Structure formats: structure tokens, C-alpha cells
Amino acid sequence: MLVNKAALTTLYVSMSAIFNNAFDAAPSQWQEIAMLVPSTTATNDYSWLSNFPQMKKWIDEKAIKSLAAFKYSIENEDWETTVEVDRNHIEDDQYGIYKPQAMMAGESAKQLPDEIVFDLVNKAFDNKCYDGKAFFATDHKVGKTTASNKGTKKLSIATLAAAQASYGAARIALMKLKSDEGRSLNIKPNILLVPPALADIANALMTVDRLEDGKSNIYKGAAKVVVDNRLTSDDAWFLLDTTKAIKPFIYQERKKPTFVSQTDLSSDDVFSRKKFKFGAEARAAGGYGFWQLAYGSDGSVA
Template sequence: MIINRANLTEIFKNLKTAFAKQFEAAPSNWEKVAMLVPSTGSQNDYKWLANFPRMRKWIGDKNVKALEGFGYTIVNDDWEATVEVDRNDIEDDNLGVYAPQAQMAGHSAKQLPDEIVFELVSEGFTNKCFDGQPFFDTDHEVDGQSVSNKGSAVLSIATLAQAQASFGAARTAMRKFKDDEGRPLNITPNVLLVPPALEDTANALMTVDRLEDGKPNPYKNTAEVVVDARLTSDTAWFLLDTTKPVKPIVYQERKKPNFVEQTDTSSDNVFMRKKFKFGAEARAAGGYGFWQLAYGSTGQ
């Protein structure tokens, strides 16, 4: 094949098409547990998360809540996936090996939010959120009181007592969360997030009529099971409320993943190394929303 502008344009147009098709087809779970926050700069400040706004009876002056003194900032990161195309492969019309790479780049680009979001969930026992405490912690401060959204119970369907001590305890704890004025937040846990090792247990807990000890299952159909292999622990499980406008996890997007190419025949990369390039670029980051919308158990 002769290397000229027309042929290069056609080659990389086909690679871009392969990228786009796979980007659209690739599966994704992140929107089930996180919210998209557009970003217009290098970072976003989330100090407003310190307030969980509630309506109150208006008597006298309005009760204006000031933003807390500390900040919670999420800085955007740069992301890329790059593939080299050897000039000899173009001359020899040996381009079949690059279509699968373009497809994998599209697949990877589509799942970037998943990579960010589920890493945040896994690291929530140590990573800090807006109140300066780990996202899943035993002593979040609310109106001078210590509140926990962290447990250690094994997710179990063996007996009613064990189911109550694991899923039931997490669900009850979340539903009892209050704001800084002592009013219930009306948390509605609706997603049970687990790794593949707990998939069968979670599905059974949400579907069977009776637990393994023969007693009725009070938790049937109380949450949607979401399974993701990116969760790093085989024992940890998470209960989330995703019914609110703000979700437990934030996916912050500055620039959507997009196909890029470097095909200038006069570039140093082509002249010195006979390499063209294509791939994906994005700018994004992740962080934590209201800790009150999530409960995490280490399962051990």
C-alpha cells in the first residue's frame, strides 16, 4: 500500500469506527452506584457535601447553612491508551492486527468510569471523604455524636440471626441515620454491591423465600444486586442508597474518552521510528459523596 494522506485517512477512519463501536457496546456498571459530575476546570470543590440540605418550617429568619471551613477537592487526572502502528505494516497491507487493538482501546475507554468508581469503593475503608474521616468509618461525627457506616459481619444466608447481623444490621443502621438537627434522613438502601465471590450469597438473599435454616427471608427483594470484579476483596460487601439526587460515589468528568491519532508523515516519530499512533484520551477523577448513603462491611 502506498502511504499517502488519502490512504492514512481511510485507515485511521476505520480504526476510529472500530473504537467507537466497541465503546458503545462495552458493558458498564458505574452508573448504578455513582453520579456523573461535569467538570469545567482542573478540579472541583465539594465542600457543599458537608451539608445534607433539608426543608424546615420557616419561622422568623431563614436558617442559612454556611459551608464548612474545610474543603474537599477532586483534581482531574489525565488518562490514555495508546497503540503504535508500524509504517511497514501499512506498506505491507498488514493491518488486521490493529482493529482488535482499536476495539480494546474503545472497550477500555468505556470502562474508565468503572475502574475509577469501583477502586474508590474498595479503598473506602481507608480513603477519606468530605468530613476528614475514611468514607466507611465507625466514628463519623454528627451533631457531636459518633455514627458508624462500617461493619465487619460476613454476608450470610445461613440463619435468620446471621442474615439479621449482616445485611439486616447494615440496612437498619442506614435507615436510622439523622442530620445535624436530629431529623431522620430517610435513607433508602437499594443496592447490594458485592464481588464475584459473594454473588451467589447476595442473589440468594434477595430472591429466596426461606433462608438455609428454614426461616422466612425478610430481606427478599429489598435491594438490587450489583456484582463487579473490580472490587478487590472477596469478603467485603456494600449497601448503598442510590435513590437520591446525590449518589454515594462521584465520577467527575472533565473530558470524555475520545479517539486520537498521530498520522503526520513528517513528524519525528514517523521519520525517526516509522511509527504512527492512535488511541484514547480522557480527563476525569472520582471521589466520595455523602457517606450517609453507603455502608461497607469488611466481611471479616
């Protein structure tokens, strides 16, 4: 095949179609636990997270609540995946060998939000959220007191008491959370997020009629189980409320993954190395929403 502009255009169209088809077909589940926030600048300011909005009775003048002194912003980052195509392979009509790479690039681009969001979960016991505390912490400031959304119990179905001490305690902790004014936040935990190592326990907790001690399972159907291979701890598990407009985690998107190419016949790479380039580029980042919507246990205590 003669390597010219027409041939390279045909190659681009073919690689782009393969990329886009793989992108569309790839599974993704970050939407289960995070919200999409479109971004139009280099950095988004999330200081507004310091206010958990609630309606209240209007008596005399409106009660204006100013932003707290917390500062929380998320800066977009650059992401890419690139495939090199040798000019000789185009001349010899062998560029089909790059089809698997184009497919994998499409899958990887589709799952970029998953990579970002579930990395946030993995680091949530250490990374800080809008109030300056770790997202999962025992001392989040609420008015003049503190509240905890962090536990240590292993997820268990061994006995009713063990289930209550793990999943039950997390559920109660979230449902009891209050605003700065002492009003219930009406948290409704609906997602039990676990790594593969805890999938069987979590699914059993949500589906079986009786626990291992023979007692009735009072938590059957209480939440949807979400399992993700990207969770790095075999012991940590998470209970989330994703029923509200704001989600526990944020996927901030400045530029969606886009298929790009470098096929200029006069480029240095082509002249010196006989290489054309195809790939994808994106700009995005992740961050933490309301800590009040999530409970994390490191599973360190039986």
C-alpha cells in the same frame, strides 16, 4: 499501498469507527452506584457536601446554614491508551491486524468510569471523604455526636440471626441516620454491591423464600444485587442508597474519552521508528459523595 495523507486518513477513519463501535457496545455499570459530575476546570470543590439539604419549617427568619470547615476537592487526572501502527503494515495492507487493539482500546475507554468508581469502593475503608474521615468509618461527626457506616460482619444466609446481624444490621444503621439537627435522613438502601465471591449469597438473600435454617427470608426483594469483578476483597460487601439526586460515589468528567491520532509523516516517530500512533485520551477523576448513603462491611467477622 502507498503511505500518504489520503491513506492515513482512510486508516484513521477505519480505526476510529472500530474504536467507537467497541466503545458503544462495551458494558458498563458505574452508573448503578455513582453520579456523573461534569467538570469545566482542573479541580472541582465539594465543600458543599458538608450540608445534607433538608427542608424545615420557616419561622421568622430563614435558618441560613453556612458551609462547615471541611475542605474536599477532586482534581482531574489524565488518562490514555495508545496503539502503534507500523508503517510497513500499512504499505503491505496489513493494518487489519490492529483491529483487535482498536476494539480493546474502545472497550477500555468505555469502562474508564468503572475503573475509577470501583477503585474508590475498594479504597473506601481508608480513603477520606469530605469530613476528613475514611468514607467507611465508625466515627463520622454528626452534630455533637458520631455515627457509623462501617461494619465487620460477613454477609450470611446461614440463619435468620446471621442475616439480621449482617445485612439487617447494615440496613438498620443506614435507615437510622439523622442530620445534625436530629431529623431522619430517610435513607432507603436499594443496592447490595458485592464481589463475585459473594454473588451467590447476595442473590440468594434477595430471592429465596427461606434461608438455610428453614426460616422465612424477611429480606427477599429488599435490594438489587450488583456484582462487579473489580472489587478486590472476597469478603467486603456494601449496601447503598442510590435513590437520591446525590449518589455515594462521584465520577467527575473533564473530557470524555476521545479517539486521537499521530499520523504526521514528518514526525520523529515516523522518521526514526516507522511508527504511527492511534489511541484515546480522557480527563477525569473520582471521589466520594455523602457517606450517609453507603454502608461497608469488611466481612472480617463471622
